[in-house]
């Protein structure tokens with residue numbers, strides 16, 4: 129097993145926290161929602177400024193240990209809810225006048241380093257991969273779904289070119305023994321893939337990523353979370369998203385660009401075109417990346433991308449085109465029940 133001790137030191141390293149604070153003009157204070165509390169890196173950085181208040185969410189019950197200290201320290205300015213961000217409207221109502229809603233997407237290093245949870249291919253435990261508040265585990269997926277669906281999961285969410293071979297070998301293997309542990313899955317992947325010595329990433333990376341996204345409905349969560357964020361923000365408020373995965377970034381970019389005042393139009397005479405149909409101020413399509421200092425300290429942050437958008441004063445309407453555009457992902461995740 130690989131030595132993970134060097135990573136442990138970084139488990140509280142919040143990615144691009146200074147950039148997030150800058151985008152939010154933190155000195156002005158305001159009401160924040162931190163949709164992905166994790167180890168509380170963003171929330172504590174925000175609360176260290178006066179005149180800020182934070183409502184924080186995280187779906188993972190394991191992170192409660194990182195919440196109590198913040199609760200003690202910032203009694204009147206901080207509230208935590210152990211829920212998914214797709215349910216944000218259950219704890220924040222439309223009149224709450226939120227200034228900033230922040231998403232730092234994906235899995236945390238703490239979740240990866242807890243080898244019992246099976247997120248890492250270095251684990252020897254069960255392939256579970258549930259972040260929390262969900263019903264089926266990765267092991268359920270491996271043992272219950274047919275070849276066609278497994279193939280689609282690995283291909284669509286992992287961009288895994290050997291998806292079909294992996295899916296077929298999973299189904300062959302589980303006829304002999306149910307697939308319960310990470311080493312069982314890793315050995316099936318190794319058997320199914322040709323070793324490519326030029327490739328820098330581990331043979332299992334893409335399959336593990338795909339399973340995790342599917343098990344946790346990560347694409348549906350993101351789309352639902354973004355839509356609810358647009359509904360809860362006050363005019364002039366900002367949605368800020370840090371993502372690591374190209375599909376997530378595509379979704380964020382599409383939403384910000386196509387629902388902003390300056391969105392590009394197919395044609396002036398486009399029949400559905402409605403001048404009023406926007407939710408955001410002009411979107412500049414600006415991507416912010418980690419600086420050199422952060423990259424030196426925390427190399428895994430290299431694939432992070434920060435995007436933000438400003439809510440305008442138009443009444444909220446449901447952005448149907450967003451769901452339609454990404455229906456391929458939503459339909460596949462819909463099979464996860």
Ligand SMILES: C[S@@+](CC[C@H](N)C(=O)[O-])C[C@H]1O[C@@H](n2cnc3c(N)ncnc32)[C@H](O)[C@@H]1O
Nearest residue numbers: 142164166167168169170186187212213232236
């Ligand atoms: C990258 S970490 C966030 C780290 C945090 N910004 C910090 O500074 O410590 C992502 C967190 O988001 C949580 N998460 C992922 N998807 C979620 C969802 N749909 N709803 C709520 N929390 C989610 C994970 O459980 C994890 O703790």
